[in-house]
Amino acid sequence: MEYNHKDIESRWQNYWRDNKVYKTALDTTRPKFYVLDMFPYPSGAGLHVGHPLGYIASDIYSRYKRLRGFNVLHPMGYDAYGLPAEQYAIQTGQHPEKTTTDNIARYRQQLDRIGFCYDWDREVRTCDPKFYKWTQWAFMKMVESYYDTELDKAQPISKLVEHFEKEGSKGIHAACSEELDFTADEWKAMSEKEKSDTLMNYRIAYLGNTMVNWCPQLGTVLANDEVSEGLSIRGGYPVEQKLMYQWCLRVSAYAQRLLDGLNDLDWTDSLKETQRNWIGRSEGAEMRFPIVGSDIELEIFTTRADTVFGVTFMVMAPESEYVDKVTTPEQRKAVDEYLESIKHKTERERMIDKKVSGVFTGSYAVNPLTGKEIPIWISDYVLAGYGTGAIMAVPAHDSRDYAFARHFDLPIVPLIEGCDVSEESFEAKSGKMINSASADFSLNGLEVPEAIAATKKYIAEKGIGKVKVNYRLRDAIFSRQRYWGEPFPVYYKDGIPHLMDESSLPLLLPEVDKYLPTETGEPPLGRAKNWVTPEGYPIELNTMPGFAGSSAYYLRYMDPDNNEALVSKEADEYWRNVDLYIGGTEHATGHLIYSRFWNKFLYDLGYVVEPEPFKKLINQGMIQGRTNFVYRIKDTNTFVSLGLKDQYDTTPIRVDVNRVSNDVLDLDAFRAWRPEFKDAEFILEDGKYVCGWAVEKMSKSMFNVVNPDDIVERYGADTLRLYEMFLGPIEQSKPWDTNGIDGVNRFIKKLWGLYYKGDQCFVDDSKPSAEALKAVHKLIKKVTGDIETFSYNTSVAAFMICVNELSSLKCHSREVLEPLVIVLAPFAPHVAEELWHTALGHDTTVNDAKWPEWNEEYLKENTANYAVSFNGKARFTIQVPADMPKDEVEKLALSHESSAKWLEGKSVKKIIVVPNKIVNIVVG
């Protein structure tokens, strides 16, 4: 029997499927282990060779854990709502559901060919009503909750209502959009609409008038993580800031818990750091500056409380609500003109344009420490959304304030001894304070950190301000003006939003004639007929964003068919949370934040038992494309090989990588590729056409997409799996390079040759030699250690070494060949399964085998090699019996004939013997 990957792989894939070999059930007698891949968005392009990288890694780990006796949950599903399907629908009129279903079918086919051990009975699709019922359900729970800042958890909104009834807003501790102040009587006197609006200020999912990222080209709002440098991540269209009435999630209330939770997670430092940056905690002080001739106080946030004595002016954001209140009649015209000029700029223009601009309001504030009057300005370098939307300007110690002061000729007061502010600001947080004293308070002579602490204490005592922590993390905007997403279970009665009854879930996505906004600018759901409740009230027209469906999907896999709960108590208590999560870094500030938030919310309400969803997380690197080039001599149809191209004037042209093998162009395939190359001529080197190459993003337009199907067809899934792991550490990004895959394929054939030659099976029950036992036990030890640390590339190398040793030893003993198959099974399951059954004669599947333990006895050496070195420079090697005591090794090393010349005229100061490694003789 020759190794025939097509026959072996299709046979076993069918067997696994028909016998539901990978079906997982809740089994409290066995320890659980939950291994999860980030589920893919099923795009029209299908899988390329980069996608399976993480899936293979998690598959290996799942199979390994299973062989170790764990009950492994390893599911897969689809993040099926998304913009591409909707845009395709707009262009073609094809229902997004149709394209999505087709794409999923294609993905499934591609995934199946690689031989993954998913339990497909647990598949979820975010666009499936059975699934999105629970997305809508969680949203409703968020609407019905507020965040108690004292208990530090979500609470039912009814508790807050009770409090309002009794004491109004006095003494509440609830996260809110803005501080409100009302009495119980005022609350009771509110209209239904006013009450609704008031409660929106506290709900965890709330309707709010907020600055949103509006993308006109996409026709929808976007969350902060969907925007980068003022452009939409999808499509790269400009994004503007716009005040809109939108559903939001009060993620900011969870900022501190999201930050603290990171400490206990087994994630990479860089990913945790990314999340910490995104949450952006900064400790400082909030201070009030009274405005001259008014009872308004301007509130600011600063991390540099020590610099208050250097505040020479104040600046507020153009969008600040105080702008109107402090602008004097004389300055009104100038201010209006300035606001108008800002309004026309997009967010991106504002970011790029670093020119200093601003306008004086005409009003003055009082510096609470110096008592001096300072002017209040407006400038767009102050952001409305962060802190209080106003700042105290310290030009001597902040570069932005410095630039502003210089431009408008405002005073600059240095506060740190010896600093030079004639050219630029001094921003270092060190040095001794100067110029910082009033009648009853002085910071002079203190170091900066001491001064910060002293000022915080002082302002708190004086009632001027208080210590405050600010976060960069904003609430997530939860509405999208799109069709292809979850509808909100919300209807409007007299303009007041109401939740639908829980029993009416899921609220099904309605049919529409077109997937575009309506003529009046309403979202696509505005086209739906009868989009009203049975009572005739209109239903919300927005849909939920992509992250809604992906925030709790890992919980649904635990209990996918449950129609009574997101996940049953029993299933949740058994599976708990994800032990190992594998996916890309691109979700660091999106999905991985939202999911943690969502989980913490459900945890607060008692629906889940674990406060964190993903215990350990591995980020697989991106597989980049490796583009091949051919070089056409200008104005001809002649192509010159890489090594000779410098002799001609050439144009590099990207060539389909599938027509190139090991950088050598297949000439006929190239001629057949496109009509214009039909008559191409070639200048070869050594009879070959060698292509150039470059690393680029893997994409159709670069002609560098490699489809896993082609690799599986040619070499088999086992070769693909081993090769992807062999490329390098999984965390690392690397270009896909088909060069080298032959080496892995050769390994599998060589392995096969240990068991079979022609039709003859070699496996016998003979006693293996010590060398053979050693080879395989070394392998077991190495692979066991490697799997736990995800060093799969060195495991593959270990397999190669072991098989090479066994074939040169001509070892065919079952005692050696059986454990070899078991440890190989996670990596190359098809060939392992085949050998397990046919060559080794088992009738169970290799998945039910027991992971072998290595025996240290077999690994013992009977001789030990020592490198003998003098002052750290290795000079020669000695071989001694393994159990020779240290002092004898020393003696032997010193008496070796080669030692004489190193010892000549010198004395031995010290001898260091590292077992099996080195004898270092220190001479001097």
Add this chain to the structure above:
RNA sequence: GCUCGAAUGGUGGAAUGGUAGACACGAAGGACUUAAAAUCCUUUGGUCAUUGCGACCGUGCGGGUUCAAGUCCCGCUUCGAGCACCA
């Protein structure tokens, strides 16, 4: 600007502070073959030496700790990632 990470042959990459370059690709030479493919064997960091041995230099750069540094410490350079008018 702040934060984090990385840098090792022609290439991808190995190395608990202990003989750097495992394993693989590529390349060169050889065996088998009419020939090619496939397969197998040998060589492959550099320089010099070489029908014997060898010798010296080598992990981005400059210092340091150590008997011993790719690995630890300090200071740079370059590349990558995250955040960024965030006060």
